[in-house]
Amino acid sequence: MVDKPTLAEKIGELKVRKNAVILAHYYTRPEVQDVADFVGDSLALSQKAAETDADIILFAGVYFMAETAKVLSPAKKVLIPDPAAGCSLADSCPAPDFAAFRARYPDHKVVSYVNTSVDVKALTDICCTSSNALKIIQSLPRDQRLIFAPDRNLGDYIKRITGRDDIVLWDGACHVHEKFSLEKILDLKKTHPAAKILAHPECKKLILMSADFVGSTSAIIDFIGRDGGSQYIVATESGILHEMKLKYPQVELIPAPPIDSTCGCNDCEYMKLVTLEKIYSALANETPEVTIDETIRSRAERSIRTMLELS
Numbered sequence: 001m002v003d004k005p006t007l008a009e010k011i012g013e014l015k016v017r018k019n020a021v022i023l024a025h026y027y028t029r030p031e032v033q034d035v036a037d038f039v040g041d042s043l044a045l046s047q048k049a050a051e052t053d054a055d056i057i058l059f060a061g062v063y064f065m066a067e068t069a070k071v072l073s074p075a076k077k078v079l080i081p082d083p084a085a086g087c088s089l090a091d092s093c094p095a096p097d098f099a100a101f102r103a104r105y106p107d108h109k110v111v112s113y114v115n116t117s118v119d120v121k122a123l124t125d126i127c128c129t130s131s132n133a134l135k136i137i138q139s140l141p142r143d144q145r146l147i148f149a150p151d152r153n154l155g156d157y158i159k160r161i162t163g164r165d166d167i168v169l170w171d172g173a174c175h176v177h178e179k180f181s182l183e184k185i186l187d188l189k190k191t192h193p194a195a196k197i198l199a200h201p202e203c204k205k206l207i208l209m210s211a212d213f214v215g216s217t218s219a220i221i222d223f224i225g226r227d228g229g230s231q232y233i234v235a236t237e238s239g240i241l242h243e244m245k246l247k248y249p250q251v252e253l254i255p256a257p258p259i260d261s262t263c264g265c266n267d268c269e270y271m272k273l274v275t276l277e278k279i280y281s282a283l284a285n286e287t288p289e290v291t292i293d294e295t296i297r298s299r300a301e302r303s304i305r306t307m308l309e310l311s
């Protein structure tokens with residue numbers, strides 16, 4: 001078996017030879033982030049996918065992210081190292097059920113988080129990410145009735161911040177962000193009183209209400225830079241710690257503990273399916289490739305482009 005540094009070099013050579021770009025999400029393995037041309041959150045990655053002039057986009061992340069890249073760059077070859085890299089949040093909103101739900105609210109506009117399948121995006125008026133959800137909602141007239149999907153925690157957070165109590169929420173969630181234990185986080189605060197709690201808005205309400213800062217992965221990273229503290233309890237997927245340690249080596253970062261202590265980690269197992277071996281294989285063989293029906297793609301594109309224009 002080829003060892004990892006050599007594999008990383010071979011991936012680098014293939015990238016240049018094939019004019020490919022590797023986009024990686026913050027939640028992927030550290031060694032995957034290290035071979036990427038760009039590492040970011042969902043919003044930044046979709047912006048990069050829209051503007052790249054590479055012939056091939058290799059998406060080191062989960063399936064809906066690669067689909068988003070294909071929607072925005074239909075003429076490019078979009079590769080996903082492991083098509084089984086799904087997302088519990090996207091899976092919590094099946095398109096046929098969502099179509100029936102939407103039909104019950106004919107005068108509502110649909111704002112959907114990008115963590116959805118392309119079929120749900122095709123049923124959406126405006127997409128959003130955790131970075132821009134508030135901005136997107138606040139850009140819409142106060143009397144415009146809204147459905148927000150699929151994350152109930154982010155939706156509930158937006159309702160509280162904007163005071164728009166009439167937003168109708170789809171009842172979906174991410175299994176990683178729902179498993180943090182408030183009790184254990186508060187116990188950690190007792191032993192680390194100077195530590196600030198940083199939470200992603202997909203976490204449950206009581207954790208968000210206990211947090212010193214709530215924001216997307218990028219916003220959490222930026223907050224530490226502005227805040228200048230020395231200790232943080234981080235309530236989001238553990239992959240983000242890699243970028244944080246690179247940026248703030250002097251800071252103590254404490255992963256928020258999950259409810260199930262036998263689990264012992266906050267990993268998204270879907271993100272961790274992406275490995276260097278699979279990236280190399282996908283680039284070498286130019287497969288697995290993401291393909292999307294054109295009618296669905298063009299409908300989904302409208303909702304994503306509207307988001308990008310407002311971001």
Ligand code: SF4
Pocket residue numbers: 027062086087088089090115174175176177237268269270271
């Ligand atoms: S962390 Fe949650 S929302 Fe993000 S990809 Fe994994 S399952 Fe989906």
